Amino acid sequence: MNTVMPFDADATLLSRVTSVVKAAGVTLRERHTPHARGVSLDQIVAEIHANDDAVLDVLRQPLLEARRGSRWAEDELAGGALPSGEWWVVDPAEGNINHVHGMDEWAVTATLVRDNQPVLTVVHLPLTGDTYTAVAGGGARLGDRPLQVSAKTELGGALVGTGQARPGEDERTFRRIGDSVTAMLVGGLVVRVSVPATMQLIHVAAGRTDAFWQFSDVRSGLVAGALLVSEAGGTVTDLSGEPWNTGSRDFLAAAPGIHTAALKVLSPIA
Structure with a gap:
């Protein structure tokens, strides 16, 4: 009898999640402008919510279907421990404030959290096409290139x-x-x-x-x-x-x- 270990299942899931996040990135890129949108606080907040809603329409159902039994962390600004099990912690427009001000430091992120530890993540930067991925125990990558932190000691x-x-x-x-x-x-x-x-x-x-x-x-x-x-x-x-x-x-x-x-x-x- 073959047993699928968590790492193997997560590694298999990664390509599917990457495709979903990249598709969501297309939606967010299409909403980007080179100028700021909104002057009043109410207008800025409305633009932020519009970005979130548009991208979540692309992200939510495919991610939940990709991992049967997983749940969705609803409030992206929430903190604290989650109940046990698997949860999608997603930011449909990470850096939303930058996006609505016409800047380029923003991304789409999706992370699978298991028992309060992240085990799989995809961070996609739609303007550059860069995609950062990691699976617990499998290393981190930018595209196909392994990532390594700084060697500084001072x-x-x-x-x-x-x-x-x-x-x-x-x-x-x-x-x-x-x-x-x-x-x-x-x-x-x-x-x-x-x-x-x-x-x-x-x-x-x-x-x-x-x-x-x-x-x-x-x-x-x-x-x-x-x-x-x-x-x-x-x-x-x-x-x-x-x-x-x-x-x-x-x-x-x-x-x-x-x-x-x-x-x-x-x-x-x-």
Whole structure:
């Protein structure tokens, strides 16, 4: 009797998920303009929701059919642990705020989370055609090319980044972000502050940047990058140094050679 192991099933599923995410990317690319859409907050929010709705129409049913018994995490800005089992954590327009402002840092992401650990992810950048993928235990790739995190060992030479997870975070979170940027400006080389998280995390996985942290538990912005970085040889923890999962309250993904130093800078910031 043949037994299909989880890795084999996930690896087989990856090509199907990639096709679905790329098809959704066509929809999001067709909605992109080289100029900002919306002036008032209400107009901007309406454009964001319109993007989400259009892309979810392409994503949702095919992904649920691709993995029978899987469930859908409805709120893309939600955080915290999920119930046991398999869940699709999807961002139909990761970097939606950039998209509606005519910029190019946005993507479509779909991640299968099993018992609060990401096990498969696809991140597709429709404007460039780049597709980042990972399966737990199988490595991370950009197209067919394996990804490897940075070999840096000195925080003083590191390019690092952070950003807010959602509009309207509480004041304490904003102060922590500001304090952490100041601390890393002193301890590191250069700090990038931008959104969305996934667009920074693909650079960590590819070894272009060296670390990313966030004072947030928004799942949809972290699960894809967490798997890509860990499968590319990086270290992914919370800011107390414990292994990260979707129930963690904060996040650090770094090249192994600078992870401890970054944690030492960030963990005291309360």
